[in-house]
Amino acid sequence: MMKCLSVTAAAGALMLALTSQPASAQKKCPEGMKNGQCVSPGLAKNMRMRGRVAAQPKVSQTAAPVPTADSSSPQGTRDYFETNRGVFRSAPCRRNTLGPGITC
């Protein structure tokens, strides 16, 4: 775990170091650029959130790391979390096959 945390912390520190340099040209794109054009900001934000939550399928059973509004909207990540819940939560609770229901 410490190796993973170290890599993540190092990546965060690297980004801070890179971004704390004074910028010569003030870009106006909120989510970066591609071929001189702004990347679609709504799409980029949504994709980053999907990447983040997809990589953490079991991080919290009661407080999924998405905004409340997104967790209740089919257009957000509800499909992901509902399926996640169906996979990870119900099966061990319905049948204590391997011990006294760790996640129940």
Add this chain to the structure above:
Amino acid sequence: MLVVNARARLRGSSWGAAVLVLFAVALSIPASAQTWTAAFDTEVRYFSWHSTRGFPSAPIESRGSGTQVYAPLSFQFSGNPSPDAKFEFLLRSGYVSAKQTTLGQSGAVHTPTDTTLTPTFTYLGWDFAQPFTSVTLNLPTGKTVLFGNSRFARMDSDLVDIPTFGEGFNVGPTIGANIPITPSLILTLSAGYTWRGAFDKEGPTPTPPLQDQGTQRADPGDVATVSASLGYQAGPFSAVGTVSYSRESATTLDAVPQYRAGQRFMVTGATGYVWSDAWSSALNASWSHSGKNDALNPNTMAFAPEEFNSNSNVYRVGFEHTYRSGGFSAGPAVSWLYRDRNGYDAINMLFVPAKTRWSAGGVARYALTNMVNINSRVERIWTEEKNNPEKFDFDFNSFIPGSAIPQVSSRGWMISAGATINFEAMR
């Protein structure tokens, strides 16, 4: 065990401090003009259900029912501390009050949920990719030990939002990148590891009942996941798809290994289309498959794949159609979920029958002001779990009388109302 717990707390507090330092540094970085946005949103969700059985289903015939009031809340803010960087922070928590009223299975719990903190840093200075890193911390502010009958407040996750009320301290670092193929077509790759800390839960129900129940130390398996997503958005059309793959380490109870969950694949997709200024539609679907678990062989004390797959495949489809006029929007929403039977023979104790869940209802949203949006949702829920036949005792070479559970039919309601408040500030 104490040493392990102390280390866990030390790691947690160290990481928490590091997050706060990074957070403070991000805010202190000078820039000519920074726009920071913040949003607070909360809802109150009320669930009510009744069923031909309580939960968990028991062979004894007894109709079940229950209610849950769940109030999630989240606070998020984001901004660009420099033109090449983005910082986002999300806090999520809530409160839940749950009660099952089933003969012999009645219990209630009122508690805060766990709390998660998720800072995310994104570097925007490259044309070919925008890498990001984040860490999600699950703070154990919920309740994990439910003595006596209060354990029956844990209800079916197909009928209520919160089927369990807490777990241990979790740390989930993630590294990934948005890779724009064009400005409106993005490939996202990510990898994460979830270290799931140990926590206490109530022990088995004592017999005779005058004994103290005691607790057990549960240590759920850690999870390593990689994922890839592809998203497109241009004009009235949008679509996104995600595939992910997870592996998990062993779960232990009082330091005794119990099982190791099988490798898991998941595919999700969503698409939306804006037909006109007034009408739009959204469709989403997902599929999940888990391989065989590894079970502990008591003779060799080594893990080996279980005989058949005790996990089910899960399929889900949801659809929403929305009418918009000014700041008001509303429309119907439906969903279907199917969890197929697992791989064991129906007379085996490990058999889990197939289950189907449907929901139909409607959503409405209204922009009160530029800053405040309110929303409401009503859903009727139906679930049907196939019959679970009489079990066979291989030691005595006979069926176990009264072990069958007939088809379980459940009906429920979900009603919610909430608000989102948005803030924007220039620094």
